[in-house]
Amino acid sequence: MTPQSPINPAEVPLKAPSSGVQTPDSEVTTHDVEQVERALIDASTRLPVLFFYASAIVWLLLGTLLAGFTSWKLHAPDLLANYSWLTWGRIRPAHMNVMVYGWASMAGIGTAIWLMARLCRVTLRHPLLLIAGGVFWNLGVLLGVGGILVGDSTGYEWLEFPPYATVVLFVAYSLVVSWAMLMFRFRRGDNTYITQWYLLGAFLWFPWVYGATQIMLFVVPVQGVMQSAVTWWFANNLLFLWFGAIGLGTAYYMIPKVIGRPVYSYHLAAIGFWTYALFASWTGMQRLVDGPFPAWMVTASIAATILSIIPVATVGLNHHMTMRGYFGLLRYSPTLRFTVFGSFAYTAFSLLGVFLSLRSIAGYVHFTEASIAYSHLGLYAFFTMIIFGSMYYIVPRLVGREWRYAALIKLHFWSSAYGVGLMVAMLFIGGIAQGSSMHDPSLSFSEATDSILPYLRGRSVSGMLLTIAHLIFAFHFGLMLFGLGRTASMPTFLNPQEEEAVKEHI
């Protein structure tokens, strides 16, 4: 494309966000180079990313179905009680593991693959490695969920997959991570972008968190109550170091990319990343307040949770300052709207985490629905929403079509946002009510449990909203997958009638 000396796009100075005028000659050639490069990269990532996305969405639908049963059975325990594989004790772990390993992990890996290829500025090598990884991953989740439903659950929260499924998952993960390392090894360009730090961190932290836990629980099991310490350390760190890192890395890409402006500050990003890495891995034990553990263990985790305010404030400020002056774009861009929602949810999630971990409060709420609210805030309102946002950005580039219906995107966003908002509110308020009635010695345990029934029904309603959102999204994604998207020169804005006004901005 370029005639003589190829221009290194990395050396071209950034254009100021507000000025619309560029020097014509150099800008055009640079753009050409970049466009060709992106087109090649996107084409090479097409198959693996779509494979991971499609699998993830199938798991999302299955997980939603299981979630519906789980939620419904809490206030209608007779529902399908005759089938042992549909009892609450099996479908709840099945639901959680499908969501964690089937949906969230696979969708996160899909996004991570695309981001890695784009940011390393190389076409995807060895796509078979990834496809094989995806096949094994699906197989692992399938075996695991089947094992749970059959009754082979290990009984450790978020680790219920029986060992034979874990082995398959491990193979799958090794394939994916070796691909990621290869990509990073053969990257082009001098500097690595913030997103790459987080993705690389996530790819290296996951085997540590998952492997260490597997060893301590199943290979050389630790004794007694220490098992629950290991389990909670795992659950929290999977949330922070795996999903949190992928989610934050994605937000660091999508926000500046969509609004076309550099991230506010490199220094803030560096501080945010390293303090996150430092403090997040200390958390987890705060779930064990008042348990039979040395006080310092629990308190160290609480202190680390308090200190995690540092990365949260830093990352939050960085995103906010990047967005400043561009919040109007939330009206139009689906990607931006989902991503910014997720970023706000991340701040809320972290601050709620600090609040719930303090000893005086944890004593009230840590055996209640409030901790379920906390998990959903992290895994859904933060991570899943950001991943939805990235899918709205990435999929059109892979299939060469624009999203078909702006109305469906809007409906997806609002039912997801209201659904998860209602769910977190119901579970959190219900959890506090449950905690205070459990602390009331004049109430029997069953009375305390009865007191949260209205909240559980409310949670089921919120679940229906989420179900609608997921069905809409799956349908829309299916249209894209089968080439039924729009062919247009403009992206699908959320408010199409006003697109002329924002043409220069997006």
Next chain:
Amino acid sequence: MNERASGGHVRQGMDYGEDADVHEVHSAIQREKREPRAGMEPLSIWLIVVYGLAIFFGGAYLGRFSGNFSGDSLDPALIPHVKTQGPNGPGGAQTQELSQADRGKKIFSANCAVCHQPNGLGAAGQGYPPLAGSEYVNGGTRRLGMIVLKGLQGPLTVKGQSFGAAVMQPWDKTLSDAKISDVLTYIRQEWGNKGGPVAAAQIAGLRKELASHPDSFVEADLKAVPEDAELPGGEPAGAKPADAKNPAPAPPK
């Protein structure tokens, strides 16, 4: 990759589907903004204030609720307990937590029961004399304090039975005055023994007195002390405090 050489591949890569209109297919990439970069804005002072606050509260929380970083303290607010164990009146062992003898029992099982056995009968086969019914335990507190503080080198005759050359280690480096007084109170009241309680202040006095004494008494040193010699500052039955100094054993060697 090389942009110039890959001109042909570009078309291939662009050819996503059945649509021949390259321009339309590629619109997403054409309108796309540059890959994101990071700006270089400095750190805001307010953020540093937030960091300081988080570090302060995190540290304060750690200090306040860490239970002294002790492996066996399950209670985050353990710190005050240590202070309440101060010297009680010898009879006033019943505090709001544990009696002196109860505390002594814990110390006994942790430190003494290995040799003297939980039942206080010792192990004659290995040369460990009994505490139950022992004249040294039931007699005056002075001998007992000497043995525990500085240790004992056999042989020794207890209850008419001779015990061999087993060595009892000195405990003055390991156990505090309060702990020694607790454990002595315990063994003087357990297993049918009929001794009075011992106060931490008594042990503290003896510890000061024996500070320069080398380790390990022998039987002769003990015999030099009257059997009923009590430590000063203890029971009403305590022997004359001034006089108690005189029979203090001469350095054995």
